[in-house]
Amino acid sequence: MRYRRRRLPFKACKKCKMLVDYDVERCPRCSSTSFSDDWEGMVIVVRPQSSSAAEIIEVKDSGRFAIKVR
Numbered sequence: 001m002r003y004r005r006r007r008l009p010f011k012a013c014k015k016c017k018m019l020v021d022y023d024v025e026r027c028p029r030c031s032s033t034s035f036s037d038d039w040e041g042m043v044i045v046v047r048p049q050s051s052s053a054a055e056i057i058e059v060k061d062s063g064r065f066a067i068k069v070r
């Protein structure tokens with residue numbers, strides 16, 4: 001299913017929560033091919049070393065991440 005429930009044109013990787021464009025077929029971070037349209041909240045991590053947001057969602061890479069993925 002590729003319908004858009006939200007205005008943001010992203011889908012979330014079910015494994016690592018990274019947000020990628022809809023036309024991406026493989027997660028660039030963990031190589032998973034399992035994505036979800038049903039996600040909530042977006043965190044953009046620019047400098048993971050000094051980001052409290054990165055700590056909360058437990059990521060060590062920069063990028064866009066969903067807070068919740070169902």
Ligand SMILES: [Zn+2]
Nearest residue numbers: 013016027030
């Ligand atoms: Zn991933």
